[in-house]
Amino acid sequence: MSLEKEFESLSAEIVSCRKCPRLVRFRESLKARKSFSNMEYWRKPVPGFGDLNAELIIIGLAPAPHGGNRTGRIFTGDESARFLVRNLFKAGFSNKPTSEHKDDGLELINCYMTAAVKCAPPENKPTKEEFENCFPYLERELSLLKRKKLVIALGQLAFSSYLKYASMHGENVKGISFVHGKLYRFKKVTSLMACYHPSPRNTYTGKLTDRMMQVVLKRARMFLGLGKAQPP
Numbered sequence: 001m002s003l004e005k006e007f008e009s010l011s012a013e014i015v016s017c018r019k020c021p022r023l024v025r026f027r028e029s030l031k032a033r034k035s036f037s038n039m040e041y042w043r044k045p046v047p048g049f050g051d052l053n054a055e056l057i058i059i060g061l062a063p064a065p066h067g068g069n070r071t072g073r074i075f076t077g078d079e080s081a082r083f084l085v086r087n088l089f090k091a092g093f094s095n096k097p098t099s100e101h102k103d104d105g106l107e108l109i110n111c112y113m114t115a116a117v118k119c120a121p122p123e124n125k126p127t128k129e130e131f132e133n134c135f136p137y138l139e140r141e142l143s144l145l146k147r148k149k150l151v152i153a154l155g156q157l158a159f160s161s162y163l164k165y166a167s168m169h170g171e172n173v174k175g176i177s178f179v180h181g182k183l184y185r186f187k188k189v190t191s192l193m194a195c196y197h198p199s200p201r202n203t204y205t206g207k208l209t210d211r212m213m214q215v216v217l218k219r220a221r222m223f224l225g226l227g228k229a230q231p232p
């Protein structure tokens, strides 16, 4: 089976998943925001998106209730997406600086984005059980992304999910903790870089700025041997 077909089949499985009753209830009954009341919300799990041959993989926490859960594409149509994709574009990992809806022509360049949990959780807080239910999808995605050379985990929870993957694949992850901007070189799995999550809670308060995000992405380019990004 071709890589595209394998991803297609995995995405179809993800999109029809109903393993977590609380998340199914939340995503299906969420009230649309006034500003989006003329739109049909997606209300299903949101699979990963991007270049299937990417060297850079970005893992977030989960789709936002009025972002991915509305548009059907991860990091699309909310403040986190705006921050992240603007910075990916500046660093040469996307063809445009905006990510507003599924058919907006956004293409990721040598980059693939996904989330540790594929359904929007209430208050952005999946339970331990929901993480565990969804982990096999992340595991399968990562295993299919054979050209990956670096994973950026956005936030502590995505970071922990990747450590779980690393541990499952024989890496000793004992004592490893999240430090923004730090690179963790592994022997048995793809190396990892930690980055604060680009949620408004972090970007509005200055915990994560565009400059800090550019430092992380520049470091990623260097690690991948890509050299400087061409100015957009």
Ligand code: SF4
Binding pocket: 014, 017, 018, 019, 020, 023, 024, 045, 117, 118, 119, 130, 133, 134
């Ligand atoms: S969070 Fe994952 S496991 Fe749970 S219902 Fe959504 S897709 Fe299925």
